[in-house]
Amino acid sequence: GLEIITELTGRETELPIIALVGQATIEEAVSAIKAGARDILTKPISVSQLERVIDRALATEAMRRERDRLRAERDKGLWTITTDKSRLTAVINSMAEGVMIADPDGSIIMCNPAFTRRMNIRKRCIIGSDMGAVPELMAINELADELIASPADTLALTKEITTQGT
Numbered sequence: 001g002l003e004i005i006t007e008l009t010g011r012e013t014e015l016p017i018i019a020l021v022g023q024a025t026i027e028e029a030v031s032a033i034k035a036g037a038r039d040i041l042t043k044p045i046s047v048s049q050l051e052r053v054i055d056r057a058l059a060t061e062a063m064r065r066e067r068d069r070l071r072a073e074r075d076k077g078l079w080t081i082t083t084d085k086s087r088l089t090a091v092i093n094s095m096a097e098g099v100m101i102a103d104p105d106g107s108i109i110m111c112n113p114a115f116t117r118r119m120n121i122r123k124r125c126i127i128g129s130d131m132g133a134v135p136e137l138m139a140i141n142e143l144a145d146e147l148i149a150s151p152a153d154t155l156a157l158t159k160e161i162t163t164q165g166t
Contacts, residue, residue, distance in 0.1 A: 001028075002035050009036030014065075016057035020045070104148060106131040106141060 001021060008017050016038040021028065029040050038057045041049065089110070092099050098115030102108050108129050116126065121136045123129075131141040 002031055005032055005035040005037050014061065016061050018053055018057060100140070102131055102144065106144060108134075 001019060005017055005019060008015075017036055019032045019037040019040045020043065021032075021040060022043050024032070024040055024042050032040050038060065039053050041053060092110065093112045095112055096114055098112065098118040100108060100111040100115045108126050108131060111126060115121075116123075119136045119140075121134065123134070126134055126137075131137045131144060
């Protein structure tokens with residue numbers, strides 16, 4: 001019995017294994033489950049009992065396959081998002097123009113090296129900072145507040161700001 005269960009599980013089959021035994025002790029049942037059996041039935045069995053066990057095993061297997069499919073889909077989606085974000089970051093970082101992206105609350109989401117250089121920002125990383133907390137960005141913060149407060153029909157607002165010496 002256990003040898004067959006072990007052999008079948010070693011084949012990496014997707015079929016659920018149901019052990020049918022004459023009289024099983026608790027130790028034998030535990031051993032069969034550890035070896036890979038999905039369920040154990042003791043003789044004699046009724047057709048309805050067999051149907052229930054098979055239905056349950058097939059439903060469990062279907063849920064496992066769905067879980068695996070969803071995990072693979074999630075992992076692929078996360079990989080795509082990560083790759084796309086990496087590409088976007090690489091493009092923005094390679095631009096000669098200064099680029100800063102902030103959320104409506106004024107928290108800096110992204111900026112490229114050209115932006116920090118052009119704005120004479122000495123801090124190494126300002127991502128996550130509030131624009132109002134970075135002295136070099138006070139003019140931009142005031143402009144952002146003004147643009148957010150005014151009604152606009154456009155989805156994106158841009159304004160060129162020049163700094164002294166550039």
